[in-house]
Every structure is written in structure tokens, then in C-alpha cells.
Amino acid sequence: SNSKTIIYNTQTCVTFIAIDEIVEDGNMKPFVPDMVFFEPDSLNYPLGETLVEHYRKLNIPVRQTTSHNQVRGIPGDTALQQYRNAKRTLVVGLKKSLKFEPSLPSAEYALPLATGCMAHCHYCYLQTTLGKKPYIRVYVNVDDILKRAEQYIQEREPEITRFDASCTSDIVGVEHITGSLKRAIEFMGKQTNGRLRFVTKFEHVDSLLDAEHNGHTRFRFSINTDYVIKYLEPGTSRMDGRMAAANKVAAAGYPLGFIVAPIIRYDGWMNDYETLFQKLKERLRYKPENDLTFELIQHRYTMTAKKIIQERYPNTQLRMEESERQKKYGRYGRVKYVYPKMQAQEIKDHITGLVHDYFPDARVEYFT
Numbered sequence: 001s002n003s004k005t006i007i008y009n010t011q012t013c014v015t016f017i018a019i020d021e022i023v024e025d026g027n028m029k030p031f032v033p034d035m036v037f038f039e040p041d042s043l044n045y046p047l048g049e050t051l052v053e054h055y056r057k058l059n060i061p062v063r064q065t066t067s068h069n070q071v072r073g074i075p076g077d078t079a080l081q082q083y084r085n086a087k088r089t090l091v092v093g094l095k096k097s098l099k100f101e102p103s104l105p106s107a108e109y110a111l112p113l114a115t116g117c118m119a120h121c122h123y124c125y126l127q128t129t130l131g132k133k134p135y136i137r138v139y140v141n142v143d144d145i146l147k148r149a150e151q152y153i154q155e156r157e158p159e160i161t162r163f164d165a166s167c168t169s170d171i172v173g174v175e176h177i178t179g180s181l182k183r184a185i186e187f188m189g190k191q192t193n194g195r196l197r198f199v200t201k202f203e204h205v206d207s208l209l210d211a212e213h214n215g216h217t218r219f220r221f222s223i224n225t226d227y228v229i230k231y232l233e234p235g236t237s238r239m240d241g242r243m244a245a246a247n248k249v250a251a252a253g254y255p256l257g258f259i260v261a262p263i264i265r266y267d268g269w270m271n272d273y274e275t276l277f278q279k280l281k282e283r284l285r286y287k288p289e290n291d292l293t294f295e296l297i298q299h300r301y302t303m304t305a306k307k308i309i310q311e312r313y314p315n316t317q318l319r320m321e322e323s324e325r326q327k328k329y330g331r332y333g334r335v336k337y338v339y340p341k342m343q344a345q346e347i348k349d350h351i352t353g354l355v356h357d358y359f360p361d362a363r364v365e366y367f368t
């Protein structure tokens with residue numbers, strides 16, 4: 001293959017992060033784990049069986065684990081090495097708790113098809129929420145999960161119930177492994193009152209293009225400036241790949257959205273976000289049925305996240321200075337640091353203005 005290791009360095013670089021999934025032409029290969037763990041029960045499901053055979057054939061080490069919540073034996077001499085290796089480890093198990101988490105403002109519930117992600121976005125909240133379990137978990141009891149979703153839909157009838165499948169993972173990034181997202185899309189296509197949405201930074205959308213979505217799934221791409229993608233989103237598809245994928249998704253008739261997140265202020269941010277919108281306008285081919293939407297999210301961090309980010313990405317370009325931020329109280333009284341009011345307003349005005357200038361027929365769903 002023409003795959004080649006690209007070394008990312010940050011401007012103040014001491015250590016390098018090697019990302020080997022990126023190939024020379026800028027396209028990215030789908031993720032292949034270094035090691036796979038199976039819960040014994042997962043082998044009683046067709047998906048579990050298929051996966052164990054698949055990885056054995058590829059000569060990828062296959063192990064057993066009693067629970068996907070407690071995986072032992074991921075190699076690494078230091079916490080950092082273990083973290084990096086965990087992000088290259090797949091765990092196949094059963095989703096036992098079928099109580100779905102709320103996911104406002106984008107949806108009523110999170111749809112738990114997978115947990116964890118192989119990419120290395122420095123700001124990713126999974127670093128905090130997954131704690132010491134950053135490995136990638138996929139669940140084989142998809143029928144149970146979808147049956148539960150159906151109950152949640154029925155409870156709220158005649159209201160529409162929206163599910164977000166990307167709250168605990170980049171679900172498109174693992175779809176080539178499980179095919180579960182396609183099943184969820186087709187399931188939701190049949191639900192009068194159910195809607196699905198998810199967001200991705202990956203370009204691997206081909207298997208989803210012929211899904212019978214019936215307009216009930218909103219396919220969203222996370223977009224950002226070249227600076228943010230280059231320095232803060234290692235291991236994800238570049239903007240070109242995401243734009244090409246968005247065009248395929250639009251052609252397949254999905255409702256389409258973009259999440260501009262996290263919006264970060266740095267020297268030249270205003271121009272860079274304008275360049276992003278210019279490029280998107282030039283490249284994107286869409287129709288009214290795609291019902292284009294934008295969601296805008298400014299960068300935020302918690303003190304817990306800051307500590308973890310500084311350990312895992314010691315040379316990060318992500319600025320986290322409390323003196324430059326304002327406190328915002330989240331759920332359970334958790335404190336997040338956002339931009340001060342005036343600066344946040346400037347972000348909101350600037351990016352909303354860009355949406356209106358370049359995509360006058362699109363809708364801004366929210367700024368937060």
C-alpha cells in the first residue's frame with residue numbers, strides 16, 4: 001500500500017505523535033486495531049462471531065476479557081504509552097445497561113452503539129468521560145439497543161424523539177468494523193417518530209450511502225480551520241476528505257449538517273474561519289432536500305480535562321488559561337471555562353454571519 005507514517009509536530013515540539021493511518025494522497029485508511037478483546041458472551045452473536053474470525057485471519061492478536069468495562073493487558077510501560085495503545089485496541093462486548101443518556105441540545109437521547117475513538121483530538125471530552133478506559137468498545141447486541149430505542153420513541157409519542165449516535169464515539173469511524181450504524185439508520189428510517197443524527201470527522205461513508213434512511217437521519221460533519229485540524233485533530237480525516245464525503249452524503253439524499261466545533265480563537269481565527277466557509281461553498285453540492293444545518297460550539301474545558309490534556313498532549317497548541325476565560329456552570333454544577341461574554345458574542349456573530357453569507361438557505365440550530 002502507499003501508506004506512510006506522517007509525523008505531526010506542534011510548534012514547540014519535543015515529542016512527536018506518529019499517526020500511521022494517513023496515506024500520502026491525504027485519504028485515510030479505515031482503522032485497524034493492534035489487538036482485539038472479546039467478552040465471551042459476544043461470541044454468541046453473529047457480529048461477535050464474524051469479528052473474531054475476521055481478526056484471526058488478519059493475524060491480529062485476539063484475547064478474552066471478562067468485561068468490556070475492565071480490560072487488562074493493554075501493553076505500555078508508561079501511562080502515556082498505555083493510553084496510546086488503548087486507542088489502538090478494540091473491545092467487542094455487550095451493552096448491558098440500556099438506560100440511554102440525555103444528549104441535549106442536539107437530541108433527546110444518546111444511542112449507545114460504541115464507546116471510544118481511535119483519533120487523538122486534544123480537546124475531546126472522551127478523555128475525561130472515559131477516564132482510564134480509552135479503548136474502543138463496540139457492542140454486538142444491536143437488536144436490544146434498537147428495541148430499547150423503540151420504547152423511548154413510544155414513550156414520547158406523538159412527539160418526535162431524536163437520538164445522537166456520536167456522543168461516546170465517532171461512530172462513522174468504526175462503522176467498517178460493525179455495520180451497526182447502517183442498521184440504526186435503516187431502523188430509524190422505519191420509525192414515524194424517531195430520528196437519528198451523528199457527527200463525524202471521518203470520510204469513510206461509502207457503506208452508508210445506499211442505506212434506506214427515508215430522510216430520518218441527519219448526517220453531520222465536524223468542520224474546522226486547517227490550523228485546528230492540523231494541530232488539534234491528529235488521526236482524523238483532513239478537511240478535503242470530509243468535504244468529499246459530505247458531497248457523497250448529500251447526493252445520497254440525507255439531511256446534512258455541519259458542526260463547527262470547537263470554535264477556537266487564535267491569531268487569525270476570523271480569516272481562517274472565513275476561508276473554511278469559502279472552501280466549503282466552492283466544494284459543496286447540495287439540494288433543498290438536504291435541509292442544510294449548522295451547529296456552532298465554542299471551545300470549553302474543565303479543570304479535570306485540562307490536567308488530562310496536558311499529560312497526554314504535553315505540547316498541545318490548545319490554549320487553556322482560566323484568566324482568559326469565563327466560568328459556565330454545567331450539569332451537576334460542573335464548571336466549564338468558555339470565552340468571556342464579549343468574545344463569545346463575537347464568535348457567534350462572526351460564524352453566524354459566515355453561515356448567512358455563504359449558505360443563505362441554511363439554518364443555524366444553536367450556538368453554545
Ligand code: SF4
Nearest residue numbers: 117119121124169170
Ligand atoms: Fe473525540 Fe471525535 Fe476526535 Fe474521536 S474524532 S477523538 S470522538 S473529538
